[in-house]
Amino acid sequence: MNIYKKRQIVNKLMCALAFLCAIFTLVPLISIFGYVLSKGITSINLDFFINLPKPVGEPGGGMGNAIVGTIILIGLSCLWAIPVGVFGGVYLAEFGNNKLAATVRFTADVLNGIPSIVIGVFAYTLFVLPMKSFSAVSGAFALGIIMIPTIMRTTEEMLRMVPRTLREAALALGISQFRMIVSIALKTALPGILTGILLAIARIAGETAPLLFTAFGNSFWHQSLGQPIAALPLQIFAYAISPFDDWHRQAWAGAFVLIFIVFLISFISRFIIGLRYKFPASR
Amino acid sequence: MEERVRILDLNAYFGNIQALKNINIAVKEKMVTAIIGPSGCGKSTFIRCINRLHEVVPGAKVSGKVLLDGRDIYSSGIDSIEIRQKIGMVFQKPNPFPVLSIYDNVAAGLKLNGIKKKDYLDEIVEQALRMCALWDEVKDKLNASGVSLSGGQQQRLCIARALAVKPEVILFDEPCSALDPISTGKIEELLFQLRQKYTIIIVTHNMQQAARVSDYTAFFLMGELIEFGKTQDIFTKPEDTRTEAYITGRFG
Amino acid sequence: MKIKFFDLGFKEAVALLALSVVALTLLLVYNMATYAMPAIQKFGLHFLSTTTWDPVKEIFGALPFIYGTIISSALALLIAVPVSLGIAIYLAELAPAWIREPLSFLIELLAAIPSVVYGLWGIFVLAPFLRQDVQPFLAKYFGFLPLFQGNFYGVGMLTAGIILSIMIIPTISSVSREVFLVVPFSQREAALALGATRWETIRLGVLKYARAGILGAVILGMGRALGETMAVTMVIGNRPEISASLFAPSYTMASVIANEFTEATGDLFLSALIEIGLVLFFVTLVLNIAARALIWQVSGKMKGEIRE
Numbered sequence: 080m081n082i083y084k085k086r087q088i089v090n091k092l093m094c095a096l097a098f099l100c101a102i103f104t105l106v107p108l109i110s111i112f113g114y115v116l117s118k119g120i121t122s123i124n125l126d127f128f129i130n131l132p133k134p135v136g137e138p139g140g141g142m143g144n145a146i147v148g149t150i151i152l153i154g155l156s157c158l159w160a161i162p163v164g165v166f167g168g169v170y171l172a173e174f175g176n177n178k179l180a181a182t183v184r185f186t187a188d189v190l191n192g193i194p195s196i197v198i199g200v201f202a203y204t205l206f207v208l209p210m211k212s213f214s215a216v217s218g219a220f221a222l223g224i225i226m227i228p229t230i231m232r233t234t235e236e237m238l239r240m241v242p243r244t245l246r247e248a249a250l251a252l253g254i255s256q257f258r259m260i261v262s263i264a265l266k267t268a269l270p271g272i273l274t275g276i277l278l279a280i281a282r283i284a285g286e287t288a289p290l291l292f293t294a295f296g297n298s299f300w301h302q303s304l305g306q307p308i309a310a311l312p313l314q315i316f317a318y319a320i321s322p323f324d325d326w327h328r329q330a331w332a333g334a335f336v337l338i339f340i341v342f343l344i345s346f347i348s349r350f351i352i353g354l355r356y357k358f359p360a361s362r
Numbered sequence: 363m364e365e366r367v368r369i370l371d372l373n374a375y376f377g378n379i380q381a382l383k384n385i386n387i388a389v390k391e392k393m394v395t396a397i398i399g400p401s402g403c404g405k406s407t408f409i410r411c412i413n414r415l416h417e418v419v420p421g422a423k424v425s426g427k428v429l430l431d432g433r434d435i436y437s438s439g440i441d442s443i444e445i446r447q448k449i450g451m452v453f454q455k456p457n458p459f460p461v462l463s464i465y466d467n468v469a470a471g472l473k474l475n476g477i478k479k480k481d482y483l484d485e486i487v488e489q490a491l492r493m494c495a496l497w498d499e500v501k502d503k504l505n506a507s508g509v510s511l512s513g514g515q516q517q518r519l520c521i522a523r524a525l526a527v528k529p530e531v532i533l534f535d536e537p538c539s540a541l542d543p544i545s546t547g548k549i550e551e552l553l554f555q556l557r558q559k560y561t562i563i564i565v566t567h568n569m570q571q572a573a574r575v576s577d578y579t580a581f582f583l584m585g586e587l588i589e590f591g592k593t594q595d596i597f598t599k600p601e602d603t604r605t606e607a608y609i610t611g612r613f614g
Numbered sequence: 615m616k617i618k619f620f621d622l623g624f625k626e627a628v629a630l631l632a633l634s635v636v637a638l639t640l641l642l643v644y645n646m647a648t649y650a651m652p653a654i655q656k657f658g659l660h661f662l663s664t665t666t667w668d669p670v671k672e673i674f675g676a677l678p679f680i681y682g683t684i685i686s687s688a689l690a691l692l693i694a695v696p697v698s699l700g701i702a703i704y705l706a707e708l709a710p711a712w713i714r715e716p717l718s719f720l721i722e723l724l725a726a727i728p729s730v731v732y733g734l735w736g737i738f739v740l741a742p743f744l745r746q747d748v749q750p751f752l753a754k755y756f757g758f759l760p761l762f763q764g765n766f767y768g769v770g771m772l773t774a775g776i777i778l779s780i781m782i783i784p785t786i787s788s789v790s791r792e793v794f795l796v797v798p799f800s801q802r803e804a805a806l807a808l809g810a811t812r813w814e815t816i817r818l819g820v821l822k823y824a825r826a827g828i829l830g831a832v833i834l835g836m837g838r839a840l841g842e843t844m845a846v847t848m849v850i851g852n853r854p855e856i857s858a859s860l861f862a863p864s865y866t867m868a869s870v871i872a873n874e875f876t877e878a879t880g881d882l883f884l885s886a887l888i889e890i891g892l893v894l895f896f897v898t899l900v901l902n903i904a905a906r907a908l909i910w911q912v913s914g915k916m917k918g919e920i921r922e
Contacts, residue, residue, distance in 0.1 A: 108723060
């Protein structure tokens with residue numbers, strides 16, 4: 080039974096190897112979380128949240144403006160990306176069985192795969208050059224582009240999942256298509272759509288590259304949307320590559336807050352989708 | 363006639379659901395034994411217990427013995443991969459490997475066993491394909507993909523694949539149900555040839571087929587073996603009323 | 615009547631919003647091409663083969679960045695592909711049911727970590743670890759290879775490759791896993807019936823069948839690696855030199871844009887950087903399309919829903 084034994088040994092080996100790959104991948108995960116948690120949490124204090132960055136050597140510096148900046152940027156991005164994404168998704172789901180829709184879908188996939196730094200360059204040419212200034216607006220534009228494909232895809236998927244019978248019942252009652260879509264289909268698909276939006280937000284909250292030459296960063300509190308604005312990832316980056324230990328410490332703290340925000344949003348989105356399956360669409 | 367496979371007190375479970383209850387059968391050597399019965403009676407589960415394919419399903423359990431030439435295939439000393447080579451299987455829907463050529467499909471089992479010598483492989487592949495009456499049809503396109511053939515040809519390819527590893531018993535799980543009548547006829551002819559060298563167990567939901575091709579027939583109902591005997595007897599003078607009811611088409 | 619009016623306008627309105635996506639993309643290409651034009655006209659194809667990057671003399675060649683991008687991504691793939699396949703095989707074929715959800719969730723977590731946090735960890739944890747423990751070891755036992763010669767600083771090509779590999783593992787493994795799940799069970803049964811061991815069944819019945827899809831997953835990962843900016847910038851050393859050694863610092867296309875865009879003095883400088891961005895755009899575009907075509911081949915429909 081030589082050949083059988085040999086094959087069984089190879090079998091056990093390969094299966095063990097596959098298992099090891101999975102475990103091995105957890106090592107960096109644990110390491111990253113471990114360091115962010117341990118190094119970050121010790122530097123978190125009230126100062127961090129409410130103070131502006133201070134020059135090296137001065138104690139009590141914080142990232143208050145960066146956190147506010149990130150929130151502002153997310154808000155601005157959502158302002159334009161959510162309508163485009165959601166209603167674009169509505170178009171694809173409700174009217175989208177033609178070549179035009181196929182082109183839109185393809186383009187959205189293309190957009191999704193573009194490196195975020197290239198999107199930053201685009202925003203630069205469109206906003207920063209004409210305005211002759213870095214600005215929150217240009218940053219929000221770049222982030223919005225990143226959000227749109229995700230929101231569109233999720234909206235389309237969720238709308239398609241609304242049962243046909245529900246729609247037909249509404250139309251049979253004489254409700255116009257527009258009202259049917261808005262009042263019924265969208266409302267039914269809302270949890271899923273919200274999830275898509277939240278996931279898109281979680282993604283852009285951590286984006287740095289497209290902001291490097293659009294939002295650019297700022298050491299002061301936000302003043303105007305047409306001016307450069309601080310953002311948490313930008314601040315982390317600037318501090319991380321600096322030569323100062325105190326700033327490194329703050330970078331870890333910033334990373335802690337950033338990861339906290341990103342994961343909080345992700346968990347909330349999962350929670351919403353969980354709720355959806357507990358309370359089915361039919362009312 | 364010797365018996366090749368003897369099944370003793372076989373019970374099979376899917377989790378908590380019992381699919382087979384106390385099956386006892388002796389399968390004669392170089393004969394075709396047909397397993398018939400309505401849907402869900404456990405026929406497929408039964409033959410999957412013979413080549414130890416049933417236990418692959420998560421939660422599946424088997425108790426009892428299946429003796430191949432006197433040795434219990436479920437005993438701890440015996441490796442399931444060895445059993446599956448000795449007891450081959452052909453499935454309901456032809457499943458050749460699409461990425462492999464016709465040649466490589468037939469040779470697949472041999473290559474698993476580390477056989478590499480080209481001459482030897484060539485010989486066995488030709489032998490197997492000839493036995494399935496496929497050689498003349500494919501000898502010029504051995505490198506074509508396994509799925510480039512028609513449905514009936516694909517099924518014969520799968521049979522050749524099973525034959526190449528020189529099994530002793532071959533199990534057929536409704537091999538013709540996905541095929542047209544002409545291909546079915548060819549496969550039934552093939553079965554007739556094969557039983558000269560192999561012990562064959564065939565599951566079929568087609569009673570006429572069972573009557574045509576088999577020497578012995580077993581009738582299953584709701585996981586139990588109701589009746590087993592010579593095909594002639596089962597179909598002309600069944601002993602159990604349930605067998606009679608099934609054969610005369612009163613339920614199915 | 616009011617309702618009808620809305621009805622009529624509604625379809626057109628949403629169509630317009632959907633089309634804006636197409637318009638934006640076209641605008642992106644147009645803008646970038648326009649601003650890159652000065653550099654394209656001045657340097658032509660030589661841009662891709664020159665190694666000089668001299669802002670003062672205004673001579674720009676992108677070869678060092680192309681080299682850095684290719685090698686760091688290749689290194690990342692070298693590590694990530696086997697590991698990702700191992701994970702996909704384990705989760706799809708081998709793992710007991712209760713492990714699947716938690717383990718795949720944890721691996722997805724890796725994908726959610728922002729790039730800048732990877733970079734932070736790379737600078738302060740991975741690089742010192744490589745500098746103190748790994749690179750001396752490699753230099754000592756494998757130093758005869760030009761790959762492991764020269765000074766090591768912790769940051770450099772090797773570090774960038776390793777960090778990139780960690781970042782693309784979730785992509786390649788999750789797409790591969792979805793492809794595996796599409797492989798019909800009858801394929802596995804066919805292999806099992808021939809007496810194949812578990813691993814042989816996976817090899818014969820799953821991997822072979824799914825190989826186009828696996829290739830697609832790998833190409834998706836490649837596209838990801840090529841465009842990755844922050845983590846790479848923070849650990850690659852940012853020196854536009856071509857060196858055979860993995861210990862040496864390097865520079866990628868995305869990194870040079872990130873680092874030098876705001877410092878670009880002169881229009882030609884900016885134009886050269888934008889041209890690099892254009893190259894990046896087209897390369898990732900082609901890779902993305904190729905990947906989707908391959909995955910579609912296995913799964914039979916456009917898997918636009920595959921999370922990346």
